[in-house]
Amino acid sequence: MRAANCGDAEAYRKLLREISPVLRGFARRAPSSYRLSVEDVEDIVQETLLAMHLKRHTWVESKPLLPWIRAMAHNKLVDHLRRSGRGEQLPIDEFSDLLVADVPASIASALDAETAIGKLKGRQRDVVVAISVNGKSAREVAEELRMTEGAVRVVLHRALRSLSKALRSDRP
Amino acid sequence: MKTDDLIEVLVLDASRPRHSLAQRVLGAALLGALVAGILFAIALGVRADIRIAFETWRFAFKFALALICMACAWWACLELARPEVRLKDVAGWIAFGPALLAVAVLCELVAIPPAQWPERTVGNYAGTCLLAIPLLSIVPLVALLIALRAGAPRVPASAGAAAGLLAGCLSAALYATHCPDDSPLFVAVWYALAVTLVTLTGALAGHRILRW
Numbered sequence: 001m002r003a004a005n006c007g008d009a010e011a012y013r014k015l016l017r018e019i020s021p022v023l024r025g026f027a028r029r030a031p032s033s034y035r036l037s038v039e040d041v042e043d044i045v046q047e048t049l050l051a052m053h054l055k056r057h058t059w060v061e062s063k064p065l066l067p068w069i070r071a072m073a074h075n076k077l078v079d080h081l082r083r084s085g086r087g088e089q090l091p092i093d094e095f096s097d098l099l100v101a102d103v104p105a106s107i108a109s110a111l112d113a114e115t116a117i118g119k120l121k122g123r124q125r126d127v128v129v130a131i132s133v134n135g136k137s138a139r140e141v142a143e144e145l146r147m148t149e150g151a152v153r154v155v156l157h158r159a160l161r162s163l164s165k166a167l168r169s170d171r172p
Numbered sequence: 173m174k175t176d177d178l179i180e181v182l183v184l185d186a187s188r189p190r191h192s193l194a195q196r197v198l199g200a201a202l203l204g205a206l207v208a209g210i211l212f213a214i215a216l217g218v219r220a221d222i223r224i225a226f227e228t229w230r231f232a233f234k235f236a237l238a239l240i241c242m243a244c245a246w247w248a249c250l251e252l253a254r255p256e257v258r259l260k261d262v263a264g265w266i267a268f269g270p271a272l273l274a275v276a277v278l279c280e281l282v283a284i285p286p287a288q289w290p291e292r293t294v295g296n297y298a299g300t301c302l303l304a305i306p307l308l309s310i311v312p313l314v315a316l317l318i319a320l321r322a323g324a325p326r327v328p329a330s331a332g333a334a335a336g337l338l339a340g341c342l343s344a345a346l347y348a349t350h351c352p353d354d355s356p357l358f359v360a361v362w363y364a365l366a367v368t369l370v371t372l373t374g375a376l377a378g379h380r381i382l383r384w
Contacts, residue, residue: 009183009184009186012182012183012186013179013180013183016179016182016183017176017179020175020179042175045175046173046175046178049175049178049179049182050178050182051324051384053182053185053186054384055255055322055323055324055384057191057192057193057322058193058253058254058255058322058323058324059254060254063256067256068254068255068256070256071254071255071256071326072255072324075255075324075326075384113173113178114173117173128181131180131181131184132173132177132178132180132181135177135180137184138184153184153185153187156181156184156185157185160181160182160185164384168383168384
């Protein structure tokens with residue numbers, strides 16, 4: 001994370017990949033009475049990753065990383081349950097341990113994020129779709145949309161913020 | 173969307189965060205202090221006998237207490253903006269100011285005869301105190317809340333309350349240099365009431381706008 005905060009993309013990718021199964025395990029440990037489906041779990045994982053990304057400056061480098069991640073995940077889990085009308089309160093003590101649960105990444109797909117991307121407008125959606133769904137690089141997207149690479153990055157950053165906002169306000 | 177795809181998007185957006193949370197909150201506090209300071213200078217101004225006042229323990233305590241509470245609120249504000257910090261982790265910092273005040277109140281009760289207690293408590297300008305401190309707090313509070321939107325508080329209301337406490341203490345420190353009521357008894361009632369009001373406002377606002 002420290003390296004990632006200094007702009008080391010490779011370290012950041014590695015961190016996010018390694019943390020995803022941890023988050024998945026965390027979401028699975030929600031009491032079974034909430035009946036979280038595989039999609040629910042993946043939604044929570046993705047929301048947590050997005051929140052971690054947008055709030056990464058709230059981690060203080062001298063502090064341990066795991067409690068911070070756990071708190072992020074807890075917040076997003078509660079958020080998700082609240083949104084889907086499955087209760088407001090969740091005792092945090094039940095989540096004091098982290099268990100790793102792995103799902104082969106190829107079948108793990110979430111629904112909420114797609115709905116939220118659908119709510120993005122114009123450029124923001126173009127950029128997110130091109131990169132996430134079509135797997136293009138920033139340069140390719142820039143050429144396609146006739147923007148500079150820097151502008152694509154700015155649009156992308158704004159899109160991520162709108163995405164997070166859309167996920168939050170998405171009440172059925 | 174697959175999680176791995178999302179990760180690729182996030183990696184592409186990775187860059188060094190431009191400002192730390194502390195920098196943002198500091199910027200907001202300085203801006204708020206500047207605006208509140210200007211408003212204070214225009215509307216109220218420092219009392220004429222400030223030099224002499226600083227030599228009395230009551231005035232010196234009143235002013236120092238506001239500064240100490242401000243420092244504690246600043247720390248609480250930064251801590252509560254992080255997701256893993258709970259209110260009880262900073263409770264000691266927040267309780268420090270009121271504890272000091274309680275000691276000063278005891279000293280005052282010993283120092284002056286009971287007949288003067290009501291008079292000292294009511295003071296001369298309780299209404300001004302109740303009005304000036306919240307009004308001076310508005311701009312600092314708004315600036316702090318905006319800065320805290322970059323945070324990720326575990327309980328948004330508590331981070332908002334800390335921002336309110338900081339803004340309230342900042343205004344209290346300014347107003348203290350105008351107000352001629354120096355008795356700890358007065359401070360414990362009217363200053364405390366005004367700052368509590370700002371803190372509650374901060375908590376309510378934080379609950380609404382500091383969600384993430």
